[in-house]
Amino acid sequence: MSTLADSLFGVIENRISPIAARLSSQRHVVAIKDGFIASMPFLIVGSFMLLFSHPPFSQDSQWGFAQWWLGMVKQYNDQLMMPYNMTMGIMAVFITGAIAYNLAQSYKLNGLMAALLSLMTFLVVAAPEKDGALSVASLGGEGIFSAILISLYCTEVMHWLVKYNIGFKLPEQVPPKIRQSFDLLIPIMVIFLTLYPLNLFMESHFGLLIPQAIMSVFAPIISAADSLPAVLIAVLLCHLLWFAGIHGAAIVGGILQAFWLSNLGLNQEALNAGQDIPKIFIEPFWQFFITVGGSGATMGLVILYLRSRSAHLRAIGRLGFVPGMFNINEPIIFGSPVVMNPLLFIPFITTPLINAVIAWTATRTNLINHVISLAPWTTPGPIGAAWSTGWDWRAVVLVAFLICLSTLIYYPFFKLYERQLLAQEEEMAQEQLAEEMK
Numbered sequence: 001m002s003t004l005a006d007s008l009f010g011v012i013e014n015r016i017s018p019i020a021a022r023l024s025s026q027r028h029v030v031a032i033k034d035g036f037i038a039s040m041p042f043l044i045v046g047s048f049m050l051l052f053s054h055p056p057f058s059q060d061s062q063w064g065f066a067q068w069w070l071g072m073v074k075q076y077n078d079q080l081m082m083p084y085n086m087t088m089g090i091m092a093v094f095i096t097g098a099i100a101y102n103l104a105q106s107y108k109l110n111g112l113m114a115a116l117l118s119l120m121t122f123l124v125v126a127a128p129e130k131d132g133a134l135s136v137a138s139l140g141g142e143g144i145f146s147a148i149l150i151s152l153y154c155t156e157v158m159h160w161l162v163k164y165n166i167g168f169k170l171p172e173q174v175p176p177k178i179r180q181s182f183d184l185l186i187p188i189m190v191i192f193l194t195l196y197p198l199n200l201f202m203e204s205h206f207g208l209l210i211p212q213a214i215m216s217v218f219a220p221i222i223s224a225a226d227s228l229p230a231v232l233i234a235v236l237l238c239h240l241l242w243f244a245g246i247h248g249a250a251i252v253g254g255i256l257q258a259f260w261l262s263n264l265g266l267n268q269e270a271l272n273a274g275q276d277i278p279k280i281f282i283e284p285f286w287q288f289f290i291t292v293g294g295s296g297a298t299m300g301l302v303i304l305y306l307r308s309r310s311a312h313l314r315a316i317g318r319l320g321f322v323p324g325m326f327n328i329n330e331p332i333i334f335g336s337p338v339v340m341n342p343l344l345f346i347p348f349i350t351t352p353l354i355n356a357v358i359a360w361t362a363t364r365t366n367l368i369n370h371v372i373s374l375a376p377w378t379t380p381g382p383i384g385a386a387w388s389t390g391w392d393w394r395a396v397v398l399v400a401f402l403i404c405l406s407t408l409i410y411y412p413f414f415k416l417y418e419r420q421l422l423a424q425e426e427e428m429a430q431e432q433l434a435e436e437m438k
Helices: 002-025 027-052 064-075 077-085 088-106 111-126 141-163 176-183 185-206 210-225 228-243 248-273 283-290 299-306 311-325 330-335 342-364 381-388 393-437
Strands: none
Touching: 002 027, 002 248, 027 077, 027 088, 027 141, 027 248, 064 077, 077 088, 088 111, 088 141, 088 248, 111 141, 111 185, 111 210, 141 185, 141 210, 141 248, 176 185, 185 210, 210 248, 228 248, 228 342, 248 283, 283 342, 283 381, 283 393, 299 311, 299 330, 299 342, 299 393, 311 330, 311 393, 342 393, 381 393
């Protein structure tokens, strides 16, 4: 058993960790991750307004407050939905500019110009003008993968042109802002000579814009990603990286963001259309059900630490309790430590996997609502779960159950670790006493 464990830890440390470390610092991956993070405030507000426009009451409810809310939504639905339409409804627009800006910054290029170039390009291929109007059909969830690819392409074009010193050369007497504007002329021409003809070709021969063609390519992957095996693989990879001391949630979450937002867009479109909600695997499902309290679902471990006889664990528990309520558990992971701690390896890996199976089953069987809204990831688990599922009280019960379950799973391993620490603390106390008696 010891040999098997040593082999596993060796693979994690020597094979997985170096690859993950390089991936987490790769400039395109970082730009995509930071672009999604920059877009989140807009998407959270948009999600909130969608929830507000769909009260959690039956149309037949006789409660006065429910009748008032339902009546207001019916009368002012267009006005209430406007913030949603201008945020979540065009989320790909924000993501395009944000990713291009961050990638350009990593190349020491003008981030604003890169963002504007990418935004123009995205609108050209995703929302071509027709009869004096722009279609928004591809500016939401359907356009996310196009937004990523276009923002990377446009910024790489800018970088290539700068690298080979290709562009208009204006005299130094020209103000810098004007020279920066002229620097963008060649990239705009390159974009129009490459992507625009391709978009026209796709539309004339296949009846598809580039975003629609890209979505048709990614559709099988998106469908496969919204499955229990895919969830379990993602959870396992994330926690193996965490165990090796690498921020697994940042790496796995960064890769999954495009799928999560695409699934969220599909769920919200279904909600607006009064249809069944189709998707399960969305970021709040991960944050508030699988990893309640932080990666490893350590809220149960924090509760055990608070009552520990070990001074070290009790101190870590007190230090990590409040952050853990807001899904921040670095004090627990590095203070315990959980990282590279063989005694806590099994519960740290298995607890979120079990949570994923239970939460997936509960959602699939409609014991709880599907996720239809984004909530800030630092929202306490029960509140975040209720918020993201349309204020479903059953989600609160499930989160409470998962916390209790994680406490039970961690308990035997916690006792072994506590016993080890108590022995060390007793030994240190005796050594200190011996020093004082000298």
